[in-house]
Amino acid sequence: MSEKRPKQAANKMGIEESGDASRFIQLFMAHERQLRFFVHQLLPDRNDVDEVMQNASVVLWSKFEELENDSEFIKWAYVVARYEVLAYRRQKARDRLILDPDLLTTIAQEISEDPIIVQDYQCALRECLEKLPEKDRRLVVQTYSHGLKVSQLAEELCRSVQSIYRKLSGLREQLSRCVKLSLAS
Incomplete structure (x- = not known):
């Protein structure tokens, strides 16, 4: 009975039995430091970085099935993270220390390339x-x-x-x- 519960819970969360969750976790953990540094270059505050990383990881997981090649994970993650940074910046637009969106896009593109x-x-x-x-x-x-x-x-x-x-x-x-x-x- 205990074997069925995890599968049922996994299926409710949209996790397939094919190992997508395991694959995602391995890829995410392998590239998390790079991704965090990327976000930190765009947002200087660690609390902001943590929040964006959390949001980005949720989006990455929810769209993981769209990733065609595991070797492209980090480039794909950079794109998702950049959009999450831009969305976060819109929420924090009153802060004068935030970079201009065009500059932010340029930096993100250079780093991700x-x-x-x-x-x-x-x-x-x-x-x-x-x-x-x-x-x-x-x-x-x-x-x-x-x-x-x-x-x-x-x-x-x-x-x-x-x-x-x-x-x-x-x-x-x-x-x-x-x-x-x-x-x-």
Whole structure:
């Protein structure tokens, strides 16, 4: 009797007995870190990334039968994740730190066309962050990894919101130049 229950539950969820669930889980787990990094490049806040990853995984599973070739899973997952990021961005459109949709699409396309660049970019960015003075590195991490709002940072640092935006803009440009130089060499 215990054998029938899982099959019945699986069938209610739309899982075929052919091993689609197992195949999906293997593919998803094999590529989850790459996919998470991809989403993190488009959304700096970890909580946002978690939410988009959750939404993307549901969509990926619900459309898994559309995947024709397992070797194309990550490219397919990038497309789904990009759409989920765009949908999430529409919900969060009031936040000034979110990237322009056209820029977001460009970044997503570049990353999805060459997955190796993701690893190279991640290493270069990590090295460039390490080169920043501690105070600047902390500001970048607090803003983009911890998801603090600029107004909160300004209050904590006893600075104007505008000065924080200017500082972050300069640091982004500095990191961008450093990453480009690192990737070029």
